[in-house]
Amino acid sequence: MKTVSTEKEYEFINNCKKLYPIVYHTKTTVWPLREFFKLQDYKRNLKKLIKQIIFFFKGRAKLPKNKLKILISPDGGIGDIVLSRLFVYKLKQILPNSFIAIGFKHKEVLEILYKNQNLADLITTNCYENDYDLIYSGTRLFTLKIKNKNKISKLMPEFIPYLQKTIKRQEYFKVFKNTPCSLEFPLIQLILRLGLNVREANFWLNGFDDFTPNFPPYILDKNKEQKIMKKFNLTNKKYITIHDGFDNNLPALKTRNKKCWPKEHWEEFIKLFKKHFPNILIVQLGAKHSYTFNGVDLSLVNKTAIPDLVYILNNSLLHLDGESGLTHLRTHLGKTNLVMIGPSTAEYSLYKNNINILSCSCGQCMDIKNNWQSVCMLKQNPDCMSSISPQRVFIAAKLFLEGHNVKKILEEDLKENPVSKEYSVNLKSLQKLCEQNLPYAKIGYNFGPEKITKPIIDLFSKPSKKFF
Numbered sequence: 432m433k434t435v436s437t438e439k440e441y442e443f444i445n446n447c448k449k450l451y452p453i454v455y456h457t458k459t460t461v462w463p464l465r466e467f468f469k470l471q472d473y474k475r476n477l478k479k480l481i482k483q484i485i486f487f488f489k490g491r492a493k494l495p496k497n498k499l500k501i502l503i504s505p506d507g508g509i510g511d512i513v514l515s516r517l518f519v520y521k522l523k524q525i526l527p528n529s530f531i532a533i534g535f536k537h538k539e540v541l542e543i544l545y546k547n548q549n550l551a552d553l554i555t556t557n558c559y560e561n562d563y564d565l566i567y568s569g570t571r572l573f574t575l576k577i578k579n580k581n582k583i584s585k586l587m588p589e590f591i592p593y594l595q596k597t598i599k600r601q602e603y604f605k606v607f608k609n610t611p612c613s614l615e616f617p618l619i620q621l622i623l624r625l626g627l628n629v630r631e632a633n634f635w636l637n638g639f640d641d642f643t644p645n646f647p648p649y650i651l652d653k654n655k656e657q658k659i660m661k662k663f664n665l666t667n668k669k670y671i672t673i674h675d676g677f678d679n680n681l682p683a684l685k686t687r688n689k690k691c692w693p694k695e696h697w698e699e700f701i702k703l704f705k706k707h708f709p710n711i712l713i714v715q716l717g718a719k720h721s722y723t724f725n726g727v728d729l730s731l732v733n734k735t736a737i738p739d740l741v742y743i744l745n746n747s748l749l750h751l752d753g754e755s756g757l758t759h760l761r762t763h764l765g766k767t768n769l770v771m772i773g774p775s776t777a778e779y780s781l782y783k784n785n786i787n788i789l790s791c792s793c794g795q796c797m798d799i800k801n802n803w804q805s806v807c808m809l810k811q812n813p814d815c816m817s818s819i820s821p822q823r824v825f826i827a828a829k830l831f832l833e834g835h836n837v838k839k840i841l842e843e844d845l846k847e848n849p850v851s852k853e854y855s856v857n858l859k860s861l862q863k864l865c866e867q868n869l870p871y872a873k874i875g876y877n878f879g880p881e882k883i884t885k886p887i888i889d890l891f892s893k894p895s896k897k898f899f
Contacts, residue, residue, distance in 0.1 A: 509756025
């Protein structure tokens, strides 16, 4: 079993402390600026306040009085909400008699992940926080808010040691709360130094020393599955699924998203695949941020509801994608994905039971700056995703469909596509870029345009000592 030594834990806390004087290095000068940009959101905040007032008097769920009430409030895309299932499952095992509610802005996402899954007692798009005793919230890693310590001591005294560990480990972790752009990169480095991935880190940060994530069984509705397969004419057919796109909550980009594999690569792969596997259909999934490719047998872009995806993915022979919510979802169904990886950090976010095809020249640039999705941070040509060839992806897919196991496929792939000498050099360049951008992480990304805030901050102060 993995463990985190006391020395590593102290190192993590100390490195979090070092970030404070960098991110908040101009408190006296920048703080008024930060508050000014907060005021720009007054319309959104006023609407939120009105909704909460209405909800307080109308629509609140009736919660049990004699149980410990826990609210899980994840944020982000489908992939981030999928990850919350692991955490809820862990809490359910430790606190079986508690009342667990999960809240998210899109109820249809919650329903496909939690409805009839024996995990959450309540799913909601709105909630009143003071109704709960414990609140876990965040994007990928949850921060803890204790609302009623006396009730916890009375109903679940055995849970107090977990809370004490959580408070200690999260004391300085709050600098990363909701992992804003430019803080994700150093956070990933700290988690990797602990020897953990994002799923394990979420457990460790919240007081669980047994942080091996157990996947909750996904309960499928067989009748619904038959209807959906019939609806899309996929009953008893062999097919693979492909997906090109990203979260609908994100704004559209003028250029192609750097997490996505190039369109011409996809179409070349489709030609290769149909030549060798003419009897296996290619089904394309996607929504408003997806391109429709030439050569696919069935395009379901913008033609599926979110609940449909579970059953279409569950019956495909293989799913090919970038690191998207669909790959997380299918992994939780116990199925294998072939994932092309560029900006993401493999050791941090990927699953070992997937075929992870990594860029061999560059990568790990996600969230260094707020424009990472549209601009290659190092101006590489080809960039990390473009450097993954269609032939390389086809060979991996072919081996899997012929019955080879994932470990063997990855060994063959690494033998044919070794990591280049430039990779470590590029990673150091990205770390340097992150250092330069850290002082603007909380200002430029969250509270105002970077073009305005950066020159003002530079005029009055310099960043503190380096973090890396």
